[in-house]
Amino acid sequence: MQSNPRRSRRCGPALGLAVAVALAGAQPTQAFAAPTPLVVTVASVSGAPLPGEVLTYTPVACNAKVSAGSSVSATSDAAGQFTIPALPTQCYQIGLSTAAGVFVADGVITQSVTTSAGASAITVSVPSTVLVPVTVSPAQADVTLAAVQYASNMGLQMPFVSAGGAAPTAADGTTYVPVVSGASFQILVRAHGDYFTQYSDGATFTAPPGSASGTFAPVDEASPAPITIDSTAWRTSRPVHVSAAGFDASPDVESTSPSSFYSTSTPVATDAENSVTLRGLTPGPTLISANGTVGGAAAAGSSLVTVTESASGAESPLEVAIEPVLNADSISTLSPIVNVTGNAVYGESLTAHVTLPTAIAALDQDQVSVSYVWAAIDSMADLGTTARVLSTSDSLEVTPQFNDYLAIAVIAIVSVPGKGLAVGRGIGFLSETYLNVALSSISGSSTPLPEIVSPIGSPQAPTPSVVPAISGNAQVGQTLTVTPGQWTNEPTSFDYQWNRNGEPIPGATAETYLVTQADLAAQLTVTVTPVKQYATVTPLTTAPTAAVTAAASGGTDTGGTNAGGTPTAPVKKAAASISVKLAKKKVRKGKRATITVTVRAGGAAGTGKVTVKVGSKKFTKKLSRAGKATVKSQKLTKRGKVKITVSYGGNATALSAKKGTTIRVR
Structure with missing residues (x-):
């Protein structure tokens, strides 16, 4: 493998001369090792x-x-x-x-x-290439198989289809699959009939080979062991029946599936009625396109559909009608620009935005709709083959699984009735090795997405600015309370563990603790652990109480019980209030509403979760330290007033509450 010329270190003539002069005047202090x-x-x-x-x-x-x-x-x-x-x-x-x-x-x-x-x-x-005998049972003829193996390139491990494909299976279900010796592998079943492309055990091909079950061990070069695979595990997808009646005779139809967003299928000619049934499509959002003529003039049409898996394998086809748009009127040649905002930090979200070409921006925006598809890419050798759909909304949460990907792509599909679809694509590489890879080979790509380029990191860990502390009287029968202190970087909540002389007390995991006879003469502490998704957190233990003393005469407090069965003091709950703020009191049809909720209880910010119901759709969010949560609704597709109801479930110290409002869709 050649070295990377951008990273190699070479001295220019002037620098080399300066170094030589310096060395000539210096006395050696250490001999070079032989x-x-x-x-x-x-x-x-x-x-x-x-x-x-x-x-x-x-x-x-x-x-x-x-x-x-x-x-x-x-x-x-x-x-x-x-x-x-x-x-x-x-x-x-x-x-x-x-x-x-x-x-x-x-x-x-x-x-x-x-x-x-x-x-x-x-x-x-x-290694060498070995032909492994494979039998499909029950037998199926004309099935194309291939071996998927891992290759390491520039420090990245990527799946690839090795050694080419195998000959289709014979009538008895047998064939030979080329495999590179010394490396484990999966058997890939190519799409045929209603079966979509998948691994031989039915695992979805869009999962990494290492995560799919049934990995085969490296083969014996001299005598490769025969493999039998169970075809009853294979899965099917629902057929798609495409009608392109508005075209002249026999337009071609093709599909762009979630596993090949950078390439399309081989065009299929329609029948005498300008229709065709597509089979074996990968489940997920799929772009169906037709190309032909109308009155002799070039025309095309597209429709974004969702292909579903077929449980029975005998479902009726999904009906899709493609309306032709003359090329002269179509927006399909325009390229929307996709941009991404957000931080590449675990637990945070990236949000896609589209900048419309001038010709689309000048249209009635009530007629313009935008759909998004986020996909992960595993392999540079064949960008489309190992892409997988991660999200079909405008945002995507960053997770540690990003480290398994080579790149993240986002596709924006802009639709205008009577003018077809325009597709914009953006890609961000997650490995610095590939930051300078030219995107010209990816049809229709926007500029790279710098917000999702390596490195991806964990969110900053919470650290205490005010340490946790215990309040109350360390006496049998009395209730102690821990306050978590104040922490930077906004932990979402805290976990508590009460300790007796440094040893955890089983079940004592609440903010309060009723001192029992078992604690007499002992010192009590609480270990407080901040909770923040994906962050590396460090627990902090409070200073110990004084040694617990015997109960005072006159009895003990009464109340409920600790998690471990120990009685606790009753807690009076404060009333909660909810305020609801709409980013816009009126939104256009097909757009989303942004709702900000603030909860207060007992003069302090509320904690816990709120549920926001917009029409019939519910969204649940955890309140921040400030007692706030922001929700983006579903696309609002019906004009008129839409009811919004906010429900707060309360917590150990606050009562539940509810508040309603409306938003107008125009």
């Missing part, structure tokens, strides 16, 4: 030595894996070995000289293997 032999053994996956293999070795910086010198070629001898004069502090990257040459390491296909500093020997395994 090279030691590093023996490289080249073997097959089964361990047989491979003489005559031409390899390269390149010195690299051990910490950054970037080139520290030029590549040198070497040929393995009769024992499959060659020797490198290696510096003990230097790492070396071993690669095959041919562009197609690969190794296998730890079950993953890789273009190079890097030694550790000071290594005296290393063995590199060169």
